[in-house]
Amino acid sequence: MSDVKSKLFEPTKIGAWNLRTRTAMAPMTRCFADDKTGIVGDDVVEYYRKRAADGIGLIITEGTVISPRGKGNPGVPGIYTQEQVEAWKKVTEAVHKEGGTIICQIWHVGRLTHHELTGGFPPQAPSAIQAEGVVPRFRKPYDVPEKMSVEDIQEVVSQYAQAAKNAMAAGFDGVEIHGAHGYLIDQFNSDITNKRTDRYGGDLAQRLTFMKEVTKAVIDAIGTERTLIRFSALKVDNPYYMWEDPEAAIHTFMEAFKEVGVTMIHPSTMNFTQVLANGKTMHQLVRKYWDGVIVGVGNLDPVTAEQALEEGTIDVAAFGRPLIANPDFLHRVKNGKDLVEYDAKKHLLTLV
Template structure:
């Protein structure tokens, strides 16, 4: 028995969720769904059921798109048709039967797509600037997006709100808004992808307007105690991107979060222990200015997760790839057993 890990196994209440442990399953794109319909299948049901059996506190699903045009990868699930809602009901029922808590990460990729994936239409974005690189699992370069009108923006905000409503109908315990990694919300937030001159453009505070509208709509629909938002500097097409003044940028983000009344945030980085400014990590800087709930992520091992929880930098530690390779991750670290190394080419049957 591993006597050094205690904090990670504590139960905790965050928002409306009574979690069995201070752990979360990080959202990870798996592309398991039926490509044409975006409906999840029995493989996905078992995938999430097994992580719930292990005692993971909060399961955050892979990104679930809010419309056909929000899609950026083949095989990603949706949450905008009744068939998709009914498919997710099987997942939430399985997780709840194991005593787990599960929320849907609702997602619009914006410009990080291609018209052949996004329903035959050009991708949507704040400005008509193509992302750098190629579409994951598809291989073609990102399309030049169509600049969204204010009517388009209002429509997409409503699509987020409807997806949150659909998530509750599907039995989810709440939602996470994917506002990170260079996808649509983050494209509005970023000075490299948002060159607008209307109220959705300008300095960082002004560029966060779209994010705040989405947050307000979803909180109005499901409540602040069932809403989590993920944000980051990191972008899939600009992996080295960093805010010019990280602490000042974080303060502006947090001011925006406080304006909306959101209580739970999920700062995202690839390396949790890497300093980004003045010797401080992303999560340390966030904690300086935010006394609400923080879900931390960024390549945790059991020791770094335990230390971050002990110091109070985060309230919940989100685990990613180790949970793909080890459905019984918590059991193994509790018993001090060796973990299976994650390998990207592992067969799907090994991952369930």
């Protein structure tokens, strides 16, 4: 093994998790569950087992919806029925047999969906503002969402907490709350999608109220040591969006996380090395205000990841597409073998 990658292969403990390496499999939507039931099959079991066998430290599943109305793509899995929980048990058992650690990313897409995907119901959102564009893999325009009442909000908060409990019942080691990329939690966080005048609206610190309530409910349900939260400026329906003052926004997010007892965060960006503000990248800005665990992501390669780990900018490096194309990713990196190039046409259609 090359010395340049020694930190990447170092065992570490974050939260309740003893990881074999400082690596993570980033959550990636694959849409291989049964479309009607949200139940995962044996192909998904094998997909995650292979990555665990390779020695990946932390596997974060594809986005897994907390309710029928949280669904935004055909074929995404769920974690809100007993049948879904039972199916996920096969995945977690297979990963654990390989010595791996796996957490479930719990997800609600908010306005980024269509009524034909949500059982006939309109999308849920902080405000009744329609997203531009079409639903990925469904090719129909996003529907006009329904503005959530306070009662709706509290129901969804409870659904997140129940999803976390269901994940533990399915044998997962914890959960990641998907608070990024323009989905429901991030819709509350954004001034573009949140025009509310009640306690869920206002300036950024106030708009983070929903995120804080969800996170606290999940922590109360399963513990902060088993809870990771992902956040971002990036939005799938608005890829060029950026906070007006990135450093101030990041500082506000960090204070919100501290307030509700978060200890592990997953800042998400498309380009890990991009300077965001004041000569620093997103993860460097986060580290300035955060002493807890940081999972880094953003088109990372092993050398860049190693440098960030050495600098202490991040504690765990997450890889996405290279892990789809290379189930034996770590084996290849460790032994200096070439990686298979990710091919969207091939790898989106097959569970390798």
